[in-house]
Amino acid sequence: MTTVSSGASSPHLHQATSVALVMRRVLVALVPTLIAMFYCYGPGALMQWLWAILVAHAVEALMLRWRGLPLQPHLSDGSAAVTATLFALAMPPWAPWWLTVLGLVFALALVKHAYGGLGHNLFNPAMGGYVFLLLCFPVAMKAWAPIDAGHAAPGWIESLVRLAGGASSMADGYSGATVLEYTRTQLRAMKMLSEITAQPVYGMLGDRNAQWVNVAALLGGLWLLWTGVIRWQIPVAALAALFLTAAAFHLADGDRYASPLLHLFSGATMPGAFFIATDPITAPGTPRGRLVFGAAVGLLIYLIRTFGNYPDGVAFAVLIMNGAAPLIERHTQPRILGAPA
Amino acid sequence: MLPWLLLAILGLAAGLAVTRPARGGRDDAALAEKTERIDALLPQTQCGLCGYHGCRPYAEAVARGEAAIDRCPPGGAATVAALADLLGVEPLPAPVSPPARVAVIDERLCIGCTLCLDACPVDAIVGAPRLMHTVIAALCTGCGLCLPPCPVDCIQLRPVPAARGAG
Amino acid sequence: MTLPRHAWRGGVRVPRHKNLSNTEPSRAPPLPARLIYPLRSHIGTAARPVVGPGDRVLKGQCLAEPDSYVSQALHAATSGTVRDILDYPVAPGDVMTASIVIEVDGEDRGIDPWPSLPADADGDAIQRRLTEAGVIGMGGAGFPSHVKVREGLTRTVRTLIINGVECEPYITCDDRLMREHAAEIVAGARWLKRAVNAGECFIAVEEDMPEALAALQAHPAEGVTIGTVPAIYPAGGEKQLIKLLTGREVPSKGLPIQAGVLMHNVATARAVYAAVVEGRPLTSRYVTVTGGMTRPGNWRALIGTPVSHLLQEGGWRGGDQRVIMGGPMMGMALCSLEVPVTKVTNCLLVQEAAPAFLAAMPCIRCGECLRVCPVQLNARALYEYSKAGDLDAAQDLNLFDCIECGACAYVCPSHIPLVGYFRAAKAAIAAAERRQRAAAENRGRYERHQRRQAADQAGSATASPLPAAAGEDREALRAEIAAAVERVRARRAASEPPDGERGGPA
Ligand code: SF4
Ligand code: SF4
């Protein structure tokens, strides 16, 4: 193994960038999404996020300690905060505290550090943790907004009680399906699409609540593109693939398949396309590879949502493609200058 | 009945076809080729530290499966890795490589007996009877085989001076 | 007239820092006390000295001749006395290199210039003159110019490119040269074009060099197109500029001539003019001395001037700042300031503030290195393979096409010294190849040795280890050896035992 110390070798100039800066920018870009979560789901979303940040840093510090790595600069690189935030966004806002702890321990200890820590993990830690919970605690993980919208979002006190694990009963109206899931079950029950979307849980674009989260994520994502933290290939390919697949099905049978707009602005589409699928560590690094990867993610999101049995398909789609990323990259090396034609 | 018979014949044929290369491995030609490829990976120091009289005999022994791949100290880890790769076996822990050295003849003492000339496996020494001998440093592998024959003990191994600006 | 533009992929915008040094006209420094001429400061074989210690030399007098086809001549830049020919530290890396050291006498007496070549001189005559005048590529690599011209004589040159694209930050020596000697550059370009019978000739500068462009355009010449290229680093890279101007690509590991292109730096074009028309060898060049000092600017420095001399003239007070020879993207930090300016030294940069060292973090696979690479190499993968020592895999990903431009390391958020890894990997591969060659040679000699011994044992006396013993009595010889051994033993006993421990077979 060769090691080279920086400073000995050219270049002697460096762009003002660092891992910490990249991570900070991702966090800033997530602020609108957090605000939208707060607006739509109440203080529970915020508390869930704060709790996740706390837990993630504790777990990260523990893992670094255990691996014999210094906390500085590894804890302050912001990667744990990004994982925690993405994880918290995926969690139902009223999940009990231990669920978050369990998910984050899985995400950071197993998905991230067991593979060698920052830069070496094969799968996206936040999505790994989320899917782990989804598979082990399917009921608790579905405690999203009540589908009949008869209830207001829980307030500060109630959210806190729920985070503390106080309300163990899930049968009180807060255990509900996501709009995507609801749409799917209703469609399978042979209801007309127009009939379903007339329900008050639907907004102009998609899910009445999630549409704002998606719009906020889109804004944050565009800012990330503008600052160059992410590149266009993955989000564009993912959204285009999702849109086109949904449009094709919708055009073929508009009564059985939801509109592409609903898909774009429901569930975790925008956060997924701009923040999760673009996680550079677990995506291919080559431009063409990113197009392939993004398109495959978009396609899988649609297929899992439409034909699967889970609330959303983003996490699964991303994880599946994470596994394929090294292979995709290997086969999409750019043509070098001067390569034989 | 007939299909089964056909299948059995096919299977037999396939089995024979698959096992042929393994039988072929005992062929002289195949062995020679294998030796050639092993020899190409050895450092050609010809020092005999492997316990054979030079790299070639060691390569032959490895090809016949009589010697392990970790016997060549001058080759070190790189050679072990290359041999493991070639032969498709697990690499063994590498032997410690001796430091790079070069033989130097004390020209005041050399009596010109030419015994070292014969001992040097890579012809790195020049000289003629009754005349002073000298080592061509660039050709010397530092194997030390010239030391024992010298009747006046005038050959020494010295560390190779640190390389300056490889050109 | 504008130049064609065929975009190449990659590249990065870097801060330019050019105004620091390009506003003032160039200056001539006072004569240094001594000049140092390393015999090897170019691609190819070392030059062969034709002067010896104690010789008086005049300005323009030849000090060393090319030793082979790919080699260069060296000339005294002023008058003085050859003090010695000895190993002297030379950049990069302070490699000790045999060098001619001249004590300057301050009189600056010179020899008469050669007569200028007739206007109808053919390519061979021009090539001979360039060999004689020691003109080599002054843009960086130091490839002898006559070799390039020879390539052009034997093969078809569709495009001759005169490279004034000074894409590295801080460096302005070509900029100043173009502003001050535009006519000679254009004339030199025409001589080169004539010599190699090029179909077209482009002189390219960067977009943000309007003064240089105007100066060149004040000397329009038939068949020479002068224009600008975008200021994206490394726009001045050989393969990148060729792609941009011709749309053709130099094949991987190939030479520009394979794309029908010959490229010379603007300073080389001027040196060609000086050699061909003024009859003067190459003995000085523009050097940018810039960064943390009171008088940054460009100097018309004599080849051989110690770096410290120019730094002092530039008003550098010394200190622990890093001094870089070349630009900040590809230059080398100097250990010793006594190293001389050579024909390829374009810049001395004193880094104003030590760059903030951030510990290298793990690669986050962001792909930015790949995005900016002007060769479109997967720098991240190359880094991983180089670090792990998987040199075969690195070569499969075209490690040797890396031009070490540093764009990848410049943008890496993890601050990984990527170029350092690539250099180390290239060196390791070169060392392995050397070992491989040595092993092959050893094998050959070993086999000859074996054959000889076999013949010996078979009784053919010619190859006996004791040839003289062929007809003589072996007993007598043994006795002779025994006697000699006795003599040595006696001599040893008398004198001190020889120093050094005796090493046994390892
Ligand atoms: S130890 Fe290695 S170098 Fe020495 S003879 Fe044996 S194979 Fe050759
Ligand atoms: S000179 Fe001596 S040490 Fe060097 S190669 Fe020959 S025998 Fe070995």
Ligand code: SF4
């Ligand atoms: S063996 Fe010793 S004495 Fe004899 S020729 Fe060689 S160096 Fe000289």
Ligand code: SF4
């Ligand atoms: S720029 Fe640096 S961190 Fe990003 S992929 Fe390249 S080496 Fe890795």
Ligand code: SF4
């Ligand atoms: S240094 Fe090499 S790998 Fe890095 S950008 Fe330049 S050419 Fe590409």
